[in-house]
Amino acid sequence: MANTYTLIASNTLSSSAASVTFSAIPNTYTDLVLRVSSRNNDTGTSEGFLTQFNSDTSTNYSWRALLVGGGAPGSQGYSNQADIENRQAGNGATSNTFSSMEIYIPSYTASQNKPVSSYYVIEKNVTDAYIGVEAGLWRNTAAISSIKLFNNGSIVFASGSSFFLYGIKNS
């Protein structure tokens, strides 16, 4: 039986970069998985990690997050956004520490709105570490052919951040 967890593309940054884009994603898989180790130069310890599909910059995204930081859990939710926002380690986090994330995109070629789930962890040996679980939605029925990962404003990913895109086949 075929091995179905296949690396499509990867990018490990040798210098800082504002964004990473995976384009020309083949439609030969069933689901997509992104696995990311990242950090950016924003001032805080836990900062935004933004995702857009197919270069869509319209407000067709929404998401809700479940966040646990060592105290009582919290939740945030946003509708009609221009991206799906997860969290990553910022420049205020412990040096040489990157956050880890997995984003799962099922049925990415199906002609239906696209649900997305993500997990991320940001442990920094300080008080505001995060475990985050998110449900995202892109209200678009087109097949996903590109994924842009980026930061707010002029913020950049740190050198050493790594991004891996895998395709999963169900047969």
Add this chain to the structure above:
Amino acid sequence: MPATYEPIATTTLGSAASSISFSSISSAYTDLRVVLVCQTASNANIAFRLNSDTGTNYSYTLLYGTGTSAASFRDTSITRGYIIAADNAATFPNWNLCTMDIFSYAGSTNKTILTNGSNDKNGSGTVEAAVNLWRNASAINSVTLLAWNGVNFNTDTTATLYGIKAA
């Protein structure tokens, strides 16, 4: 490198059904993963059973967020495991994304299962994570996904079972 993440079976519903089952699961893997993308015709909890066990051998602890608040819930000695609370697709035609990770499914200890549910509806919905326990030491040879409360999964609901090998 050996193949370690393999599709075992997949089902896409051609008509509405109350359950989806994977049976005769090989014991050749280390862990199992189920990916379910589903709609339901009305509000329903999505549940699971293992080896067709209808006894009160399941329990779970759930952490969930609505976008404005987070809470935890648990239930014990019940007749099925828990995956997600799915909403009526007619009110918002989104798809619920659910995953189940079943660890050491062929081992001779009670079985731990992590479930995740994603259901964002652009202004409402939930994100859920749960740890389930099935108090049974048998190897798992079947997984049944259930739309609870007498509700059906809609047409085009898709479920896939993957096997993961440690080596």
